Amino acid sequence: MGRMSTPQSGILALGTASHAYLEFDVGSGEDGRDLVGAIAALREPRTTMGGVNLVAGFRPELWRQVAPDDTPGDAAGFNEDLTGVDGFAMPATQHDAVLWLSGSAYDVIFDAARDAIAALAGIAAVAEETSSWPYRHDRDLTGFIDGTENPSLIDAPEIALIPDGSPGAGGTILLLQKWAHDAVAWESLPVARQEEVMGRTKLDSVELADKASDSHVASTDQERFGEIFRRNMPYGTVTDHGTMFVGFSSEQRRLSAMLESMAGLAGGARDALTRYTRPFTGAYYFVPSTDSLRRIDPAGSEAG
Ligand code: HEM
Numbered sequence: 210m211g212r213m214s215t216p217q218s219g220i221l222a223l224g225t226a227s228h229a230y231l232e233f234d235v236g237s238g239e240d241g242r243d244l245v246g247a248i249a250a251l252r253e254p255r256t257t258m259g260g261v262n263l264v265a266g267f268r269p270e271l272w273r274q275v276a277p278d279d280t281p282g283d284a285a286g287f288n289e290d291l292t293g294v295d296g297f298a299m300p301a302t303q304h305d306a307v308l309w310l311s312g313s314a315y316d317v318i319f320d321a322a323r324d325a326i327a328a329l330a331g332i333a334a335v336a337e338e339t340s341s342w343p344y345r346h347d348r349d350l351t352g353f354i355d356g357t358e359n360p361s362l363i364d365a366p367e368i369a370l371i372p373d374g375s376p377g378a379g380g381t382i383l384l385l386q387k388w389a390h391d392a393v394a395w396e397s398l399p400v401a402r403q404e405e406v407m408g409r410t411k412l413d414s415v416e417l418a419d420k421a422s423d424s425h426v427a428s429t430d431q432e433r434f435g436e437i438f439r440r441n442m443p444y445g446t447v448t449d450h451g452t453m454f455v456g457f458s459s460e461q462r463r464l465s466a467m468l469e470s471m472a473g474l475a476g477g478a479r480d481a482l483t484r485y486t487r488p489f490t491g492a493y494y495f496v497p498s499t500d501s502l503r504r505i506d507p508a509g510s511e512a513g
Pocket of ligand 1: 255349351353354357361384407409414425430431432452456464467486512
């Protein structure tokens with residue numbers, strides 16, 4: 210049997226040069242269900258407008274309020290800081306909803322983002338905004354190729370999407386986490402040491418045969434934690450920049466287990482990469498299928 214639920218297509222739309230991530234909080238005195246309704250309403254006509262991909266996600270507890278039977282049972286927000294070993298922590302900065310816009314150039318993203326913000330005004334406001342752009346085709350701002358062990362687009366749906374027949378079918382769990390790089394400390398390392406930290410070579414991303422157990426790729430080993438689909442992007446300015454981690458999985462546990470491992474809580478050492486990069490946001494969003502969004506009426510209740 211083929212898949213019946215249609216995912217939000219921007220999740221899988223590769224090759225876009227410009228990105229914006231807008232995280233929203235519901236205003237005091239407003240009802241979160243109205244935000245779900247307003248986002249469901251704004252998606253449809255705009256999904257392909259001006260060549261902009263629009264992906265919408267919701268704080269899992271908020272989506273559950275609106276569509277309890279269409280939410281994975283264990284989906285939950287990033288509601289508490291993740292405290293790792295030797296004082297390392299990943300802050301919880303959960304918001305109510307996220308819009309991820311991607312397209313060919315920043316001008317169309319800019320206009321579409323402003324339209325979306327205007328359409329949601331009165332219910333919710335932007336709490337966190339990040340814009341992103343590719344660096345040297347497929348590298349992150351450490352200079353390493355990011356995405357080598359990502360599944361191909363053939364395999365990504367199987368890995369990222371909740372299967373038909375399960376609550377939330379065609380949806381996915383998104384971990385959005387903004388990591389600032391300590392560029393001075395990182396760039397003072399010899400390339401051979403950077404490669405030990407990552408567990409892969411810098412020029413061509415070959416996995417090291419004798420990679421250290423605290424290397425980043427050992428800390429996030431997908432054979433151990435399960436596979437995920439990453440759409441990471443560089444963000445920031447020349448003086449203040451890093452990696453927007455954008456990871457999708459059909460099971461939230463894969464993502465949270467990787468974070469615990471990176472923080473040194475999975476029986477191994479803390480990920481060496483966390484000595485040169487620091488997360489300062491962290492949120493999980495449920496990204497429903499387009500079918501699920503279509504079932505939401507603008508008043509924010511599930512039409513059935
Ligand atoms: C500053 C933040 C981060 C940077 C710069 C970064 C960069 C990289 C790089 C360069 C690789 C090796 C090439 C590849 O396979 O893509 C990699 C692998 C990977 N990263 Fe990250 N990453 C970051 C954060 C994270 C986080 C927060 C997670 C999980 C929640 C994660 C999950 C993975 C996974 C699953 C792999 C592949 C591991 C395998 O070989 O099975 N990364 N990352």
